[in-house]
Amino acid sequence: MAAFLQQIINGLSLGSIYALIALGYTMVYGIIQLINFAHGDILMVGAYVGFLAVVYLKLNIWWAFFLAVASCSLLGVIIERIAYRPLRNAPRLAALITAIGVSLLLENGGLMVLGTDIRSYPAGTINNVQLPITLMGIPITVTTLQIIILAVTIAIMLFLQYIVRYTWAGKAMRAVSYDSDAARLMGINVDNTISVTFALGSAFAAVAGILLGLYYNTIQPLMGIMPGLKAFVAAVIGGIGLIPGAMVGGFALGIFETMVSGYWSSKMRDPIVFLLLILILLIKPAGLLGKSNTEKV
């Protein structure tokens, strides 16, 4: 039982990171139906900006978060402006291929500029201590970092829900996602709305990047590929385009993966995860929380 509870904690921590990354995928998809494959690589850029801020600029971790968020938002907006906007009226496949291109550009550009060395945030960047917690009489171990990751993910989701539901920008986003042409006719600046979406999504990726770097103690230029892919799977499982779906999908995937590794075999983990994805797409293509609505003609 102790082992089971501990595995749940392990899964929740992994799941929160997936959820955090999945939020970015979901937002962009929700607005322009584009799977932004470069999202995982923006995360990598965020992790490096944070690393540079801590190691070379000697800033504390909160300033590192701030710098990473600022630069990744800018990067997200620039990528959208240069790579995606010119293709907005092109077939969706063209934009998807461009996204893969941007992703490869960031990965290999990263390898070129940053080198292939693995770096790690200096010890003590964040005060990470073990908290021996007793849950229903069973001792389990949780670290402060795990709690921070979980808290940040939930806070960001709530923040996002607030923005989307109660602010002007959110209203514009919903309008653009519903029908961008009609939104334009109603006087909504569609381009700006999409830029805001990319800025927000990339900001979350930056936060996820630093947390991932701290959680695994290492960063390298290709670090975004696998978490990016897994978060995409999480977004699809939960229902891509839905903010709570990204959370549910992320947590579900994290716990699921941990359970497969913990009780069965690590070799089965990835095959089973992708099998799960295929099953979801076959049985409930809109995702766990998605409502299937017929395509507009």
Next chain:
Amino acid sequence: MGKSKRITLIALVLLLAVSLLAGCGQGQKSGGQQGTASGGNEINIGVNYELTGKVATYGTNTKNAILLAFEEINSKGGVLGGKKINPIVLDNGSKQEESMSVAAKLVTENKVVALLGPATTGNTLAAIPVATDNKVPLLTTSATNPDITVDPQTKKVRDYIFRICFTDPPQAIVGAEFAVKDLGAKKAAILYDNTNDYSKGLYQVFKQEFTKRGGQIVAEESFNQDDQDFRPFLTRFKNAGADLIYVPAYYEQVGKIVSQARELGLNVPMLGADGWDSPKLAEFAGGAANLKDTYFTNHYSASDPNPKVQAFVKAYKEKYGTEPDAFAALGYDAAYLLADAINRAGKAEPEAIRQALAETKNFEGVTGKMSFDSNHNPVKEIAIIALVDGKQTLKTKIQPTSN
């Protein structure tokens, strides 16, 4: 119009200069004697190492010690009565395909008479066909897999391939002996890298030897090279009641595994192999405190009181400012052994050097006294290192018994 043309021209010249400089940086001191392998006054030796990439610290430290050794040899009059050794250093980026092309470049363009490196098994395996096809001896410093010197398919010794480190099996045997006798371990768990031949080989031998000595393997799990999260396995190990965890992997993963194990309150001794040897281990393990009660089998220890070792440690420290690790020690030995072989061969020709290397007897290096067996593997003692406050200290030395 004229102005913009001039700017373009200046930019072009600058670009050319930069690319020339970059070229020079890659091949250190590569000028002069190209095309004349043994005729001139310099002998070209290829140095193919992991200077960037996943295992960059292995390659960089080895290369540093090789250059130190060759400098010492050259300052004492070189080899063959006055010829200087000219090391040509190229980076393989810790990648197999790069390792192969670097070896090919050294052999065909730089006409080297022998190759040193790479450091890891995978990268060395990639360079082997180049050495064999061109009949140039290759001396690897730290590739420990048995397949390096013996072709696993034909079971024949690879004529041109040698190594200066011990192989994996004795390392795992000594590890198992130490675990049972010194650490009193009875229930071991093993966590190994399934995508890595080095790790898999050690896992198999350790499992066999540990059980043979009365121990029990209570859990085992493998991971992939790119895995980051080991908590699910470690939680299972803890639950299985393991009193020792054997982790035959490279420092980057080991660091994460140790830190995640300690974080889960899994404070049992952890044992590994020479892949642990890196000054970055403590950094990746989240601090020296996490390394309490961790040990690994290694080629040498800088805390060894042997005067030969201490002289090397001093010289290396003076030149590079850090303590040499086992990779550096092996690089240093390899460079000296190669120079010795060239002297014994009487001429700087690949075939003669190959012959001399195969006949190595009682060569005294900083990693111990060694003779080559019929499989081109050195026979020598293995050191067990304990990490005390993150610092490597010599715990004991064990001569492998079986195998």
